[in-house]
Amino acid sequence: DAGVIQSPRHEVTEMGQEVTLRCKPISGHNSLFWYRQTMMRGLELLIYFNNNVPIDDSGMPEDRFSAKMPNASFSTLKIQPSEPRDSAVYFCASSPGTGSSSPYGYTFGSGTRLTVV
Amino acid sequence: AQKVTQAQTEISVVEKEDVTLDCVYETRDTTYYLFWYKQPPSGELVFLIRRNSFDEQNEISGRYSWNFQKSTSSFNFTITASQVVDSAVYFCALGTNAGKSTFGDGTTLTVKP
Numbered sequence: 472d473a474g475v476i477q478s479p480r481h482e483v484t485e486m487g488q489e490v491t492l493r494c495k496p497i498s499g500h501n502s503l504f505w506y507r508q509t510m511m512r513g514l515e516l517l518i519y520f521n522n523n524v525p526i527d528d529s530g531m532p533e534d535r536f537s538a539k540m541p542n543a544s545f546s547t548l549k550i551q552p553s554e555p556r557d558s559a560v561y562f563c564a565s566s567p568g569t570g571s572s573s574p575y576g577y578t579f580g581s582g583t584r585l586t587v588v
Numbered sequence: 589a590q591k592v593t594q595a596q597t598e599i600s601v602v603e604k605e606d607v608t609l610d611c612v613y614e615t616r617d618t619t620y621y622l623f624w625y626k627q628p629p630s631g632e633l634v635f636l637i638r639r640n641s642f643d644e645q646n647e648i649s650g651r652y653s654w655n656f657q658k659s660t661s662s663f664n665f666t667i668t669a670s671q672v673v674d675s676a677v678y679f680c681a682l683g684t685n686a687g688k689s690t691f692g693d694g695t696t697l698t699v700k701p
Contacts, residue, residue, distance in 0.1 A: 504689075513691060513692075513693045513694065514679065514691040514694075516689060560631065562633060564633075576623055576625075576635030576636075576637075576638050577623075577625075577633075577635060577689075578635065579625075579632060579633035579634075579635075580632075581631065581632050582631055582632065582633075
């Protein structure tokens with residue numbers, strides 16, 4: 472089992488550019504989560520999917536952020552246009568449970584460190 | 589609203605000392621789940637343990653043990669005979685059936701040789 476795979480590991484982009492982060496969850500896991508981690512705000516849940524359907528996106532900071540899950544094995548988080556305050560580590564996680572209240576622990580990817588200059 | 593408080597921002601111990609990381613939570617739900625995660629310097633987040641609200645049994649796994657007390661809304665984590673490799677940020681998290689999972693701010697543990 473390769474675990475949750477995120478790409479890229481690092482991304483440096485200029486303000487105003489579009490950024491797309493990718494995630495491949497563990498096969499068979501039906502819940503997928505996107506988190507953002509910063510020193511100031513800690514770990515924040517941005518959005519989660521259950522069986523490819525977005526369930527709660529209330530954590531998405533602004534309309535500049537969007538997430539999709541076209542199938543059970545792939546999800547993207549897009550920021551357009553990016554701003555310096557979006558700089559953070561973005562984690563994707565998956566779980567075999569259903570919903571954010573899954574009684575199972577999450578398996579996190581290695582994260583994408585985004586720097587917007 | 590859910591809330592997780594990890595009052596200890598940083599803890600520093602010497603190798604072989606025992607150390608306890610505190611976690612206090614708030615929720616109005618009667619069914620909920622508590623978790624601990626470890627984030628070593630390499631940055632990944634590693635799931636350590638899950639505990640259901642209806643199961644107050646303490647758990648031991650090697651040098652790790654967890655003490656869940658509903659009466660005080662606490663889910664503390666103890667590392668016995670700490671090792672340098674235990675140095676990491678440890679997060680406590682709360683999940684309920686009604687809403688999003690909530691993470692504490694984390695406790696940075698440094699184990700010195």
